[in-house]
Amino acid sequence: NAGVTQTPKFQVLKTGQSMTLQCAQDMNHNSMYWYRQDPGMGLRLIYYSASEGTTDKGEVPNGYNVSRLNKREFSLRLESAAPSQTSVYFCASSEAPAGGDRAKNIQYFGAGTRLSVL
Amino acid sequence: KQEVTQIPAALSVPEGENLVLNCSFTDSAIYNLQWFRQDPGKGLTSLLLIQSSQREQTSGRLNASLDKSSGRSTLYIAASQPGDSATYLCAVKGGSYIPTFGRGTSLIVHP
Numbered sequence: 001n002a003g004v005t006q007t008p009k010f011q012v013l014k015t016g017q018s019m020t021l022q023c024a025q026d027m028n029h030n031s032m033y034w035y036r037q038d039p040g041m042g043l044r045l046i047y048y049s050a051s052e053g054t055t056d057k058g059e060v061p062n063g064y065n066v067s068r069l070n071k072r073e074f075s076l077r078l079e080s081a082a083p084s085q086t087s088v089y090f091c092a093s094s095e096a097p098a099g100g101d102r103a104k105n106i107q108y109f110g111a112g113t114r115l116s117v118l
Numbered sequence: 119k120q121e122v123t124q125i126p127a128a129l130s131v132p133e134g135e136n137l138v139l140n141c142s143f144t145d146s147a148i149y150n151l152q153w154f155r156q157d158p159g160k161g162l163t164s165l166l167l168i169q170s171s172q173r174e175q176t177s178g179r180l181n182a183s184l185d186k187s188s189g190r191s192t193l194y195i196a197a198s199q200p201g202d203s204a205t206y207l208c209a210v211k212g213g214s215y216i217p218t219f220g221r222g223t224s225l226i227v228h229p
Binding site for chain 2: 004033040041042043044045048050056058059090092097105106107108109110111112
C-alpha cells in the first residue's frame with residue numbers, strides 16, 4: 001500500500017518563485033494536514049482539511065494556500081517563496097480529525113518534501 | 119496556547135536497557151496524545167495513540183501512559199535494541215484539531 005505520497009521529494013526555488021506541493025492518500029481518509037518541520041522548532045501545522053470541501057488555518061498559515069482537490073488529494077501552494085519557507089514539508093492524513101474510535105484519529109505521514117528557497 | 123515539552127532531548131544507552139521518555143503538556147483539555155518515531159531523513163511513523171479517556175496503550179515492547187490531570191505522558195520501551203535508535207515525538211491534539219508537537223527525544227541504542 002502506498003499510504004501518503006508526496007511529490008516532489010526535493011525542490012530548490014529562487015525567492016519570489018511559486019510552486020505547488022502535491023499530496024495524495026489512498027486510505028480513504030477524511031482528514032488531511034500539511035506541516036513544516038524546522039530544526040529547533042518541531043513540527044508546526046500549516047493548514048488542515050477536516051473533511052472533503054473544508055480547509056482551515058493551522059499555526060503558521062501565512063505565505064501558503066491549500067486546495068482540497070478531492071477526498072484523495074490535498075495540495076499546498078507557495079505563491080511567492082521566501083527564504084523563511086526553507087523547510088521540510090510533511091503531509092499527513094487520518095480517518096477522522098478527533099473523537100470517536102481511537103484508530104480513526106491516528107495520523108499517517110508522507111516521506112516529506114525538502115524545500116530550499118535561495 | 120498549548121505547549122509540549124519532551125525530556126530528555128537526547129539519550130544514549132546500551133542495548134537491553136528499559137527506557138522511559140517523557141512528554142508534558144500545559145493544557146489538559148485534549149482529545150488525544152500520539153507518540154511517533156522519526157528516522158533520519160524520513161517521515162513520522164505512528165507508534166501509539168491514547169484517547170483522553172484512556173490511561174495507557176501497549177504495542178509489543180512499547181507502553182504509553184497518559185495522566186491528563188498532571189499533563190504528562192510517558193513512553194516506556196522495554197529491552198531496547200539498536201533498531202530503536204530514532205527520534206521520538208509526542209503530539210497533543212486539543213479542541214481546535216490543531217496538534218501541538220514536542221521537539222522530540224533523540225535516542226541512540228548502542229550494541
